[in-house]
Amino acid sequence: MARSLAKLLAHPALWAAAVRMCWRMRGFPDRAYLKFRMVTMYGDEDAQPRPDDLIAYLRWCKAWERARG
Numbered sequence: 001m002a003r004s005l006a007k008l009l010a011h012p013a014l015w016a017a018a019v020r021m022c023w024r025m026r027g028f029p030d031r032a033y034l035k036f037r038m039v040t041m042y043g044d045e046d047a048q049p050r051p052d053d054l055i056a057y058l059r060w061c062k063a064w065e066r067a068r069g
Contacts, residue, residue: 003051004049004051004054006051007051007052007054007055008051008054008055008058011055011058013062014055014058014059014062016062017058017059017061017062017065018058020061020065021058021061041053
């Protein structure tokens with residue numbers, strides 16, 4: 001988690017997208033959802049999200065918000 005936060009801090013253009021994502025999820029998602037996402041992304045429910053994947057996801061969120069208007 002610390003590596004992901006450090007990576008995010010290096011991308012200030014994504015800070016607002018990260019805040020909006022946390023707001024929509026009301027903080028962090030529950031464990032069952034995280035396990036599901038880790039299985040679908042990495043094939044292992046005990047996997048840890050990679051910092052680069054977090055940045056890619058936030059870039060996607062930001063692009064989606066722009067596309068929606």
